[in-house]
Amino acid sequence: MTEPLVTLQNLEKRYGHSMAIHDVSLQLYPGEAVALVGMSGGGKSTIMRLIAGLEKPTGGRLTYQDPAPVMRVMYQDDRLLPWLTVQDNVGFGQHGQWVTDLLAAVGLSEAAEQYPAQLSGGQRQRLALARALLAKPQLLLLDEPLGALDALTRRKMQDLIMRICAERHLSSLLITHDVQEAARMADWIIVVKDGTNVYQTAGAKGQEAATVAKVGEDVLRVILDEQVRA
Ligand SMILES: Nc1ncnc2c1ncn2[C@@H]1O[C@H](COP(=O)(O)OP(=O)(O)O)[C@@H](O)[C@H]1O
Ligand SMILES: [Mg+2]
CATH class of the missing domain: 3.40.50.300 (P-loop containing nucleotide triphosphate hydrolases)
Incomplete structure (x- = not known):
């Protein structure tokens, strides 16, 4: 059991x-x-x-x-830190392979050096997801x-969350x-x-x-x- x-x-x-x-x-x-x-x-x-x-x-x-x-919580409000880059929002200054892998997993490798204000709503939520995953x-x-996302972005985000949960055996x-x-x-x-x-x-x-x-x-x-x- x-x-x-x-x-x-x-x-x-x-x-x-x-x-x-x-x-x-x-x-x-x-x-x-x-x-x-x-x-x-x-x-x-x-x-x-x-x-x-x-x-x-x-x-x-x-x-x-x-x-x-x-446990990690994710809200509609993404709670990103606007003065930190994408990769620093995930790793809080750590730039290990784990951060690189997480950005790749949520499709944000290209945006690693950008700031939250430069991202779309969907990208911001993917970043918030990557950050939630850092603590394993x-x-x-x-x-x-996903409440604030348009229907198409929302659908992709649903798929991403399901895929990541399945791959990592996450509840x-x-x-x-x-x-x-x-x-x-x-x-x-x-x-x-x-x-x-x-x-x-x-x-x-x-x-x-x-x-x-x-x-x-x-x-x-x-x-x-x-x-x-x-
Ligand atoms: N910090 C709080 N102080 C007083 N009442 C609260 C507080 N948080 C939630 N409530 C009340 O508890 C009930 C349930 O709220 P909530 O859990 O936020 O519902 P839901 O998430 O389903 O919309 C509501 O009547 C809400 O007003
Ligand atoms: Mg609620």
């Missing part, structure tokens, strides 16, 4: 009297891609911040594989990182508003509603477009409280 990287049992987070999440139970397994979907304000980012250790739960249990997995994480936490937890993106990229899709996980279904990662579309539509119905077709 493979041990989960992270286990949430009845996890709860209150801010004062307001309950951000409650009774959240889920497990993230090595190499698996999980998507969190649902209406905004439902608690997705709170779940991710708790997993990342950026906040402390107010109840329930949050446990990690021993030794604890290395086992778990990538992706909080709507991912992806928050997205886009149910089709969730269906296309995830092994498992979890619907989060009113602060808790209300539904889980298999994603359609690597499957044909019609299957992806069907899974995405069914998940959308769950989010909107409509009947799911048999």
